[in-house]
Amino acid sequence: xxxxxxxxxxxxxxxxxxxxxxxxxxxxxxxxxxxxxxxxxxxxxxxxxxxxxxxxxxxxxxxxxxxxxxxxxxxxxxxxxxxxxxxxxxxxxxxxxxxxxxxxxxxxxxxxxxxxxxxxxxxxxxxxxxxxxxxxxxxxxxxxxxxxxxxxxxxxxxxxxxxxxxxxxxxxxxxxxxxxxxxxxxxxxxxxxxxxxxxxxxxxxxxxxxxxxxxxxxxxxxxxxxxxxxxxxx
Amino acid sequence: xxxxxxxxxxxxxxxxxxxxxxxxxxxxxxxxxxxxxxxxxxxxxxxxxxxxxxxxxxxxxxxxxxxxxxxxxxxxxxxxxxxxxxxxxxx
Numbered sequence: 001x002x003x004x005x006x007x008x009x010x011x012x013x014x015x016x017x018x019x020x021x022x023x024x025x026x027x028x029x030x031x032x033x034x035x036x037x038x039x040x041x042x043x044x045x046x047x048x049x050x051x052x053x054x055x056x057x058x059x060x061x062x063x064x065x066x067x068x069x070x071x072x073x074x075x076x077x078x079x080x081x082x083x084x085x086x087x088x089x090x091x092x093x094x095x096x097x098x099x100x101x102x103x104x105x106x107x108x109x110x111x112x113x114x115x116x117x118x119x120x121x122x123x124x125x126x127x128x129x130x131x132x133x134x135x136x137x138x139x140x141x142x143x144x145x146x147x148x149x150x151x152x153x154x155x156x157x158x159x160x161x162x163x164x165x166x167x168x169x170x171x172x173x174x175x176x177x178x179x180x181x182x183x184x185x186x187x188x189x190x191x192x193x194x195x196x197x198x199x200x201x202x203x204x205x206x207x208x209x210x211x212x213x214x215x216x217x218x219x220x221x222x223x224x225x226x227x228x229x230x231x232x233x234x
Numbered sequence: 235x236x237x238x239x240x241x242x243x244x245x246x247x248x249x250x251x252x253x254x255x256x257x258x259x260x261x262x263x264x265x266x267x268x269x270x271x272x273x274x275x276x277x278x279x280x281x282x283x284x285x286x287x288x289x290x291x292x293x294x295x296x297x298x299x300x301x302x303x304x305x306x307x308x309x310x311x312x313x314x315x316x317x318x319x320x321x322x323x324x325x
Contacts, residue, residue: 067308076299214287
């Protein structure tokens, strides 16, 4: 009996090469300490390399395995960018459809996960533009004007965020960031990508990636400081 | 006019807050412990800023990095691929 062209459920890979842990996870490390060298380039996992080669030849079972390996990363990226599960599912679907169409063009110039993330990011950005976010504002988010710097001086003496940061407050604050800042923050601080990987995904310079991340954190600082006052008013 | 912490007025070779903060995106993540930076050692405000930014980065690390998409999503993708193949390969 011939095997169905598609498995009803994507198979579970023997081992998830993308890992369940955050990329570059080193629990004892300070967030501002030396970054762990990334596996960017072509040093891909052999399991994934085999699966990828099969998927490029049109093996649908292998494509389903690729989906299994990367679905969480792509879905989470979409979800954090749009903040809505239904939209995130649509965007994830579109990203994997694009992957299906373009997988034959992957040449291994970068890690497959970086290449796939870049594809997903483009899907998300296009979606945000369609939703009415002006293209110029996205461009500004990637190359912010001087006027976009935090309005208040960073260094007023009462700015300390006391104690641990409330998770919900942080989630809300992230959702209010401009798209470019949000992307840099999600990719670096939450997902653990290094600046060189982010620069490759967003097609920007290393300095630009660092600048986006820094400004994202500054804006989050402002938002988090405002959070207790907003809560008090409720 | 830029505020210059009093301690720094006595040490003119130490950079101003704005000069330090302009360098922060590059300084952070280089691996050099910024706590030993001359400006940080002399400026309470920038030390507080740095602590806040570290707190934010640390809190972000604790957010769940992955969410699980629903199982049905694969079925939808599978159906969309089949549909796409029908259009591109009518035979």
